[in-house]
Amino acid sequence: MNDPIIAQLSGLQDRRGFLARASALTLAIPGVGAALTACSPSMPNSTDTTHASAPKPGTTGMAAQGANQPHNSDSRLDSAVLKGGQHGGTSATGTATQGAQSVPYHRFAPELPPLAPGGLLQLHWHAREAPVRISDDTVVAAWTFEGDVPGPIVHTRVGDTVEFTLTNDAVIPHSMDFHAAQINPKEAFRSVAKGESVTFKFTPKYAGAFMYHCGTAPVLMHIGSGMFGAIIVSPREALPAAREFVLIQNEYYLSDAANGTHASDYQKMLNAMLPDFVAFNGRPSQYIKEPIRVKRGERVRFWVVSCGPTHPCNFHVVGEQFDTVYLGAPPNTPVRGVQTFSVPPGGGMVFDLECDVTGEFPFVNHAFGHGQKGAIGILVVE
Numbered sequence: 411m412n413d414p415i416i417a418q419l420s421g422l423q424d425r426r427g428f429l430a431r432a433s434a435l436t437l438a439i440p441g442v443g444a445a446l447t448a449c450s451p452s453m454p455n456s457t458d459t460t461h462a463s464a465p466k467p468g469t470t471g472m473a474a475q476g477a478n479q480p481h482n483s484d485s486r487l488d489s490a491v492l493k494g495g496q497h498g499g500t501s502a503t504g505t506a507t508q509g510a511q512s513v514p515y516h517r518f519a520p521e522l523p524p525l526a527p528g529g530l531l532q533l534h535w536h537a538r539e540a541p542v543r544i545s546d547d548t549v550v551a552a553w554t555f556e557g558d559v560p561g562p563i564v565h566t567r568v569g570d571t572v573e574f575t576l577t578n579d580a581v582i583p584h585s586m587d588f589h590a591a592q593i594n595p596k597e598a599f600r601s602v603a604k605g606e607s608v609t610f611k612f613t614p615k616y617a618g619a620f621m622y623h624c625g626t627a628p629v630l631m632h633i634g635s636g637m638f639g640a641i642i643v644s645p646r647e648a649l650p651a652a653r654e655f656v657l658i659q660n661e662y663y664l665s666d667a668a669n670g671t672h673a674s675d676y677q678k679m680l681n682a683m684l685p686d687f688v689a690f691n692g693r694p695s696q697y698i699k700e701p702i703r704v705k706r707g708e709r710v711r712f713w714v715v716s717c718g719p720t721h722p723c724n725f726h727v728v729g730e731q732f733d734t735v736y737l738g739a740p741p742n743t744p745v746r747g748v749q750t751f752s753v754p755p756g757g758g759m760v761f762d763l764e765c766d767v768t769g770e771f772p773f774v775n776h777a778f779g780h781g782q783k784g785a786i787g788i789l790v791v792e
């Protein structure tokens with residue numbers, strides 16, 4: 411491990427101090443305050459007419475859900491376009507914090523999973539709240555697909571079919587918006603209440619690295635709390651053989667820890683304040699600790715997706731250059747000989763490089779305020 415990386419990592423220590431000093435902006439109960447804030451009638455662009463009353467101190471997340479809870483399903487921020495029906499509830503943080511102290515840390519595997527056989531990928535996922543350990547000493551009370559942040563990596567191919575079902579196990583409504591789909595969002599991406607499901611299928615038309623996310627209002631809160639991931643669509647014609655990895659960047663905006671767990675802080679997200687962490691695949695600096703390893707002579711392909719919610723990923727590999735970056739559907743739109751390219755929030759691009767030199771190559775978000783906050787890893791070429 412070389413010195414510049416150690417220097418970058420030292421920023422993590424300072425940030426813990428910042429977290430410790432930050433005053434609680436909402437409530438001491440993880441998630442409840444943030445969720446109430448998220449649904450506040452004062453939120454810009456919201457057309458809510460219902461009002462939340464803050465729970466009394468000492469109430470739990472579950473108890474705080476009264477009969478007269480707000481919902482903002484008519485908000486113009488709701489890409490899920492929920493109409494009709496009562497979808498009460500603001501948070502189910504009882505489940506988001508349950509067992510938080512004992513939840514183990516695990517490295518998020520960055521390898522692109524294999525394609526499903528037969529051209530059909532059937533997925534049945536659950537939206538649920540869960541504590542997720544993003545580093546040795548930080549647990550986030552997350553809103554998730556399948557219990558992790560990010561959600562599982564999906565791999566399909568142009569012309570194949572994805573049959574997707576989302577069942578909502580959480581108290582508040584959730585939904586799924588696949589950027590790889592061309593589909594009526596009012597139907598497919600609609601929010602579903604607790605215990606309900608939505609099913610839809612689509613056939614990706616373009617190859618590329620695409621984002622998926624919960625589109626329930628306020629989208630900022632749902633993405634910012636962990637409901638995002640990547641769907642990788644390979645082209646029909648084979649790209650040059652490569653070791654393929656998926657890097658999904660996101661920011662964390664966290665409240666002070668309560669009961670050892672950090673809730674997401676909607677006010678910080680809304681004010682575009684500095685994120686506490688920026689991460690590849692949900693865990694700041696995880697590939698510093700446990701690098702990605704390849705062999706000399708191999709081609710490496712990074713499918714990079716920026717999930718934000720607000721900031722881009724300015725992707726760069728120290729000591730290397732991308733021989734090809736595909737801005738749109740690979741193998742189209744190749745740009746040759748690139749040092750850094752910015753992937754916008756909600757976007758994805760494909761970065762190819764030839765590993766013909768051995769060494770340890772840091773891959774970073776070259777907006778270094780964000781690289782230093784965890785959007786950094788090591789590619790070891792052996």
Ligand SMILES: [Cu+2]
Nearest residue numbers: 584624626632
């Ligand atoms: Cu959601």
